[in-house]
Amino acid sequence: MKQFLKMFVVGSLLLASAAASAxxxxxxxxxxxxxxxPFSPVDRDRVLKDIGDYFNKLGKNxxxxxxxxxxxxxxxLAGRIEPARRGSNDIRIMRGGADWPRMKLHFAVESGGKVVxxxxxxxxxxxxxxDSNRLSASDPLRYEKKMIDDWFYKAVAPRKPG
Numbered sequence: 084m085k086q087f088l089k090m091f092v093v094g095s096l097l098l099a100s101a102a103a104s105a106x107x108x109x110x111x112x113x114x115x116x117x118x119x120x121p122f123s124p125v126d127r128d129r130v131l132k133d134i135g136d137y138f139n140k141l142g143k144n145x146x147x148x149x150x151x152x153x154x155x156x157x158x159x160l161a162g163r164i165e166p167a168r169r170g171s172n173d174i175r176i177m178r179g180g181a182d183w184p185r186m187k188l189h190f191a192v193e194s195g196g197k198v199v200x201x202x203x204x205x206x207x208x209x210x211x212x213x214d215s216n217r218l219s220a221s222d223p224l225r226y227e228k229k230m231i232d233d234w235f236y237k238a239v240a241p242r243k244p245g
Contacts, residue, residue: 106150107142109135117158130160130224137228141235150193151239156203157187161226183209184227192239206234 111131114120120127134155142151161184184207191201208230222228236242 105142105145105147107139107145108150108152109138110152110154111135111158112154112156114155114158119159119163133224134158134227134231137224137231141231141240144235144240145192146194148194152191152193154189155186156189157185158227159185160224161208183207184230186227186230190239200239202238204234204238206230208233 114127114131121130138151138153145151162182186206187203188206189201189203191198193199208226217229
């Protein structure tokens with residue numbers, strides 16, 4: 084009985100801390116209309132999942148009890164998709180011209196049940212090939228994620244100096 088009670092108390096504490104942590108909700112609005120997405124439904128789903136997961140990862144930097152809601156209204160990946168030949172994967176070509184990553188989104192940050200920050204923003208990184216990027220060169224969405232980082236740490240969760 085003592086062991087059961089100990090497990091119950093630990094479980095209750097874990098549930099309480101989970102309830103106090105930040106929550107991130109990402110909604111992709113009409114993703115079938117996003118330009119320049121992969122042609123394969125599996126690859127399109129992978130891109131959306133990866134971006135959604137990245138927003139959730141960033142949400143771990145929010146204070147406990149803070150929620151972030153994001154509606155991705157438009158997404159244009161860096162480069163241009165070249166259709167694959169003979170069943171291989173699509174190839175994304177990045178020439179550095181007018182093919183920079185762009186994302187339009189609406190966001191709301193809530194704390195204590197009240198909206199403390201919100202807006203509709205157009206993210207873009209025209210220098211995506213020239214700016215430093217801490218993300219791995221093997222990450223196919225490294226330019227989009229860097230653009231998201233820049234916005235997140237400027238508008239949603241500014242980093243403390245020092």
